[in-house]
Amino acid sequence: MNLTLYTSLGSGNAYKVELFLRLLRLPYETRAVNLRSNENLSTAFLARNRFGQIPVLVDGDLVLTDSHAILLYLAGRYAEYTPHAWAPLDPLCLARVVRWLSVSANEIQNGLAMPRAIKLLGWPLSYDQAVRTGYRILKIMDEHLADREWLALQHATIADLACYPYVARAAEGGVDTSSFSHVCRWVESVEAIPGFWPMPLIPNLPTVPLVPVPVT
Ligand SMILES: N[C@@H](CCC(=O)N[C@@H](CS)C(=O)NCC(=O)O)C(=O)O
Numbered sequence: 001m002n003l004t005l006y007t008s009l010g011s012g013n014a015y016k017v018e019l020f021l022r023l024l025r026l027p028y029e030t031r032a033v034n035l036r037s038n039e040n041l042s043t044a045f046l047a048r049n050r051f052g053q054i055p056v057l058v059d060g061d062l063v064l065t066d067s068h069a070i071l072l073y074l075a076g077r078y079a080e081y082t083p084h085a086w087a088p089l090d091p092l093c094l095a096r097v098v099r100w101l102s103v104s105a106n107e108i109q110n111g112l113a114m115p116r117a118i119k120l121l122g123w124p125l126s127y128d129q130a131v132r133t134g135y136r137i138l139k140i141m142d143e144h145l146a147d148r149e150w151l152a153l154q155h156a157t158i159a160d161l162a163c164y165p166y167v168a169r170a171a172e173g174g175v176d177t178s179s180f181s182h183v184c185r186w187v188e189s190v191e192a193i194p195g196f197w198p199m200p201l202i203p204n205l206p207t208v209p210l211v212p213v214p215v216t
Pocket of ligand 1: 011012013040052053054055065066067068105
């Protein structure tokens with residue numbers, strides 16, 4: 001096994017893969033990609049990922065892209081190292097897990113990662129629209145988590161790892177999770193998984209004012 005993760009400080013998508021590598025106790029190396037200087041658009045990087053995005057995981061001769069695809073790969077490939085199935089192969093269980101990988105890639109990316117990118121990186125997108133999407137998915141997640149501990153199954157899965165980073169760091173983009181009590185409890189559950197490793201903080205982050213939760 002020879003694992004190398006292409007990552008960047010502050011990326012929740014890269015962090016979720018690194019968190020999983022650590023939870024699985026897999027040895028790996030990291031290579032930092034400088035997104036601010038567009039290193040992700042260099043010929044060398046595009047040869048690894050035509051989408052010009054981190055994370056990329058290299059496993060020997062294999063090059064894997066997309067955080068959710070990588071989580072699925074690691075869960076299947078290195079399952080023998082895990083105390084329970086992080087992505088069970090039973091069709092119904094897997095469907096429930098993938099359902100939340102989709103939420104992570106869509107609503108959480110657009111509603112919680114995006115406000116953060118707009119505020120911290122100056123991405124030229126509609127902040128108000130992104131925050132509305134963020135509060136909508138937080139409300140749905142809160143209702144969903146009212147009577148269950150984990151998002152997809154009765155134990156932690158890659159669905160929880162996938163959704164965790166941008167929910168936990170929503171405030172960095174001005175989205176306030178504090179009134180979503182079930183979401184807050186779930187964040188604590190993820191952080192209590194044995195071997196949990198917190199997402200490294202970006203130094204000298206500006207404080208973004210929290211947007212009030214919409215009344216409707
Ligand atoms: N669907 C991809 C999204 C990855 C992604 O958006 N990565 C960001 C960093 S968090 C990136 O590399 N952005 C650079 C760009 O898109 O130019 C995944 O889950 O891996």
